[in-house]
Amino acid sequence: xxxxxxxxxxxxxxSTKGKNxxxxxxxxxxxxxxxxxxxxxxxxxxxxxxxYIRLNGEDHDAIREKLQKVFGISSFSFTEKVPSxxxxxxxxxxxxxxxxxxxxxxxITKRHDKTFPMRSDEINRAxxxxxxRNTELKVDVHEPELAIRVEVHRDDTxxxxxxxxxxxxxxxxxNGKVLLLLSGGIDSPVxxxxxxxxxxxxxxxxxxxxxxxxEAAKNKxxxxxxxxxxxxGHMHVHMINFTDLQLNIYxxxxxxxxxxxxxRMMFRLAExxxxxxxxxxxxxxxxxGQVASQTLESVACxxxxxxxxxxxxxxxxxxxxIIDLARKIGTYETSILPFEDCCxxxxxxxxxxxxxxxxxxxxxxxxxxxxxxxxxxxxxxxVIVTPEKNDEDFx
Ligand code: ATP
Ligand code: MG
Numbered sequence: 001x002x003x004x005x006x007x008x009x010x011x012x013x014x015s016t017k018g019k020n021x022x023x024x025x026x027x028x029x030x031x032x033x034x035x036x037x038x039x040x041x042x043x044x045x046x047x048x049x050x051x052y053i054r055l056n057g058e059d060h061d062a063i064r065e066k067l068q069k070v071f072g073i074s075s076f077s078f079t080e081k082v083p084s085x086x087x088x089x090x091x092x093x094x095x096x097x098x099x100x101x102x103x104x105x106x107x108i109t110k111r112h113d114k115t116f117p118m119r120s121d122e123i124n125r126a127x128x129x130x131x132x133r134n135t136e137l138k139v140d141v142h143e144p145e146l147a148i149r150v151e152v153h154r155d156d157t158x159x160x161x162x163x164x165x166x167x168x169x170x171x172x173x174x175n176g177k178v179l180l181l182l183s184g185g186i187d188s189p190v191x192x193x194x195x196x197x198x199x200x201x202x203x204x205x206x207x208x209x210x211x212x213x214x215e216a217a218k219n220k221x222x223x224x225x226x227x228x229x230x231x232x233g234h235m236h237v238h239m240i241n242f243t244d245l246q247l248n249i250y251x252x253x254x255x256x257x258x259x260x261x262x263x264r265m266m267f268r269l270a271e272x273x274x275x276x277x278x279x280x281x282x283x284x285x286x287x288x289g290q291v292a293s294q295t296l297e298s299v300a301c302x303x304x305x306x307x308x309x310x311x312x313x314x315x316x317x318x319x320x321x322i323i324d325l326a327r328k329i330g331t332y333e334t335s336i337l338p339f340e341d342c343c344x345x346x347x348x349x350x351x352x353x354x355x356x357x358x359x360x361x362x363x364x365x366x367x368x369x370x371x372x373x374x375x376x377x378x379x380x381x382x383v384i385v386t387p388e389k390n391d392e393d394f395x
Contacts, residue, residue, distance in 0.1 A: 003080050003095070004055070004060070004078035004079055004080055004160070005054065005055055005056075005079075005080060005081055006052055006053065006054055006055065006078075006079050006080070006081040006158060007052070007053040007055065007063065007067070007076055007077070007078055007079070008050055008051075008052055008076060008077050008079045008151065008158045008160070009028075009032065009050060009051040009052070009053070009067070009073055009076045009166075010049075010050060010073070010074050010075045010076060010077075010166075011024070011025070011028060011049070011050075011051075011072055011073060011074055023174060024072065024170070024171060024174060025046060025048075025051075026046075027072070027171040027172075027173060027174045028051065028070070028072040028073070028171040029044070029046045029051055031070055031071070031072070031171050031172055031173075031232075031233070032044070032051060032053075032067070032070055032073075034233050035066045035067065035069060035070050035230075036053070036063060036066055036067070039058040039059075039062075039063060041055075041056040041057060041058050042054065042055065042056065042058055042063075043056065047153075049112070052158075054081075055078075060078055064078075064164060067164075067166070068164070068165075068166065068167060069167060069230065069231060070166065070167060070171075071167050071168070071169040071170060071171055071172050071196060071197050071199065071231065072166075072167075072168075072169060072170050072171035072172075072174075072199070073166030073167060073168075074165075074166050074168060075163050075164060075165055075166050076163075076164050076166055077149065077158070077160040077162055077163050077164060078160060078162065079151075079158035079159055079160040080092050080095075080096075080158070080159045080160070081156050081157070081158055082156070082157050082159065083155070083156060083157070084113065084116060084152055084153065084154065084155060084156055084157045086118060086123065086126060088157070089123065089127060089150060089152070089157050089159065090126055090127045090130055092157075092159040093107060093127040093130075093131065093148050093150065093159060094127070094130050094131055094134070096146075096148055096159065096160075096161050097131040097135055097137055097146065097148065098131075098134070098135055100137075100146050100161065102137065102144075102145035102146040103136070103137065103138065103145055104137065104138050104139065104140035104143075104144050104145045104146065105128075105131065105137045105138075105139060105140070105144050105145065105146040105147070105148060106128075106139060106140060106141050106144035106146075106147050106148070107123070107124040107127045107128050107131075107148050107150060108124070108147055108148070108149045108150065109121075109123040109124050109127075109149075109150040109151075109152065110149070110150070110151050110152070111123075111152045112151060112152060112153045112154075113152055113153050113154040115154070116152050123150060123152070124150075127148070127150070146161055147161065147163075148160075148161050149161070149163065167197065168197070169196075169197035169198060169199065170197070170198060170199025171199055172196045172197075172199060172200075172201065172231055172232035172233070173199065173200075173201040173232055173233075174199040175198060175199035175200050175201075176200060176201065176280050177200065177201045177202075177203060177277070177278060177279040177280065178195055178200045178201070178202055178203070178279055178280065178281045178282070178283045178311060179202075179203050179204070179205055179238075179270055179273060179274040179277065179279035179281070179282050179283065180192050180195060180202050180203070180204050180205070180282070180283040180284070181204075181205055181206075181207075181266060181270055181282065181283065181284045181285075182204035182205065182206050182221060182224070182225060182237065183206070183221070183285070183341055184217055184220045184221045184224065184335065184337075184339055184341055185285065185335055185341065186285075186322060186323060186326050186331075186332065186335040186336065187285030187286070187287065187290075187314055187322055188284065188285030189224045189225075189227065189228050189285075189326065189329070189331040189335060190285065190313075190314060190322050190325045190326050190329065190331070191283055191284065191285040191312070191313045191314055192204070192225075192228040192235075192283075193228055193231060193325065193329050194313035194314070194325075195283050195311065195313055196228070196231045196232050197231075200283075201232060202228075202232065202235060202283070203235065203236045203237075203238065203277060203279055204225055204235060204236070204237045204238065205237075205238045205240060205269070205270050205273050206218070206221045206237060206238070206239055206240065207240045207242040207266055207269070208221075208239060208240070208241060208242060209241075209242045209243040209246050210241065210243060211243075212243065212246075212340070213339075213340055213341065214339065214340065216339050217339035217340055217341065218239070220334060220337055220339050221237070222237060222383060222385055223334055224331055224334055224335065225237045225383075225385045226385040226386065226387060226388075227329070227330060227331050227334065227387075228329065228331065229385050229386055229387050230387040233386070233387075234384055234385065234386045234387075235384070235385050235386075236277070236382055236383075236384055237382065237383045237384075237385055238273050238277075238380055238381070238382050239380065239381045239382070239383060240269055240273075240376050240377075240379075240380055241376055241379050242262075242265075242266075242269075242376065244372050244375065244376070245262075245265050245369065245372045245373070245376060246262060248367045248369070248372060249261045249262055249265070249363075251367075252363055252366040252367050253363040253366075255348045255349060255350055255351075256348065256350050256351060256352040257352055257355060257359065257360065257363055258348045258351070259292065259293045259348055259351045259352075260293065260298060260301060260302065260351075260352060260355040260360055261360060261363055261364065263293055263298075263302045264301075264302050264305045264360060264364070265369065265373070267282070267302055267303070267305050267306045267310075268305050268306065268369075268373055269373060269376060269377065270282050270306070271305075271306040271307070271308045272373070272377055273377070273380070274308055275308075276377075280308075280309070281308060281309040281310065281311050282306070282308055282309070282310045282311070283310070283311045283312070283313065284310060284311075284312050285312075285314055285322075286299065286312045286314065286315060287312075287314045287315055287316070287317050287318075287319070287322065288315055288316065290319065291351075292351035292352065292353045293351065295353050295354065297353065297354040297355060297356075298352075298353065298354075298355055301355045301356060301357055301360060304357050
């Protein structure tokens with residue numbers, strides 16, 4: 001094992017320049033530090049195009065796992081930091097090569113400091129020559145088993161044989177706030193992850209219908225929120241009591257239109273909540289065609305009650321793709337716990353697949369839903385969850 005003492009974090013070519021770039025780096029720097037908050041010995045430094053973390057003996061594998069969750073990182077490497085002089089650089093390359101059991105190699109040098117007295121290919125040749133003379137390794141420039149990367153900066157040079165892909169995207173929170181309709185299902189936690197990956201700060205709104213929905217169902221939602229909050233640090237979850245609206249809908253509209261009307265009410269409440277908390281868009285876990293309420297006709301009919309933009313990150317995903325992502329982010333097992341949701345509890349037998357706005361409005365005129373929306377808004381409760389909160393805290 002090479003003597004890797006420093007993590008080097010790359011954020012690739014940003015299209016954003018100037019102040020945006022500064023905000024990007026500052027936010028990323030804060031998010032990285034937050035993600036690694038349990039490793040007390042780490043020392044951080046940020047530069048124009050890199051973030052450096054001195055490991056001071058902290059555990060590599062644990063840090064690798066955490067860093068792979070930070071949005072805005074294009075790749076990172078565990079590196080050996082040496083002074084920027086050719087002898088030190090060559091020594092480090094040689095150490096890595098001689099400790100490896102690979103057969104072919106290549107040196108890839110990038111000079112960030114153009115005042116370094118040797119050009120990149122001269123550095124490559126100097127380091128490779130020594131390896132060729134003293135080990136069995138052969139050069140393969142096309143598909144080397146061992147790629148030794150050398151990044152020359154003004155004072156220090158970073159050397160590594162691995163480049164770990166980052167999560168990509170933008171640092172969570174840099175692009176404004178969105179209000180996500182969060183159910184206890186599989187899809188909406190995945191939507192939260194996708195929205196955060198675009199750099200959005202996600203707040204959540206959940207509709208519960210006690211006593212028809214249980215405390216356990218509510219806690220499941222908070223647990224899911226806590227799980228995905230890891231990607232942005234914490235999450236505000238606004239809890240809406242939906243019982244009265246739901247009962248009225250069933251009383252007036254009955255079976256086929258119940259789901260359409262429920263979802264129109266959810267959107268109205270969500271838009272009001274978004275305005276209250278300065279969220280510029282709503283988000284949902286909807287995917288076209290998945291269920292009756294997600295046909296194009298349903299989406300249009302439901303969407304027509306709000307003016308705020310609605311972002312649906314999963315709109316073109318297949319269920320299997322969504323499940324794969326849910327497994328990857330660790331929410332799947334919790335999502336499939338069999339707790340009732342306000343949508344499943346009054347599960348209509350024949351939901352309309354092509355609802356119309358006219359018919360929806362006809363039913364909605366039959367009860368004073370504005371008053372019920374006001375009441376639900378006034379009774380809203382907000383819970384702030386963090387990644388530290390796990391199941392036991394809610395159950
Ligand atoms: P999910 O797995 O996210 O529950 P789904 O495939 O079960 O999605 P629906 O139940 O029709 O589909 O819900 C579609 C979207 O509506 C959800 O992804 C979520 O954004 C929102 N939603 C549904 N029920 C609720 C709820 N009780 N509270 C908040 N949002 C909800
Ligand atoms: Mg659902």
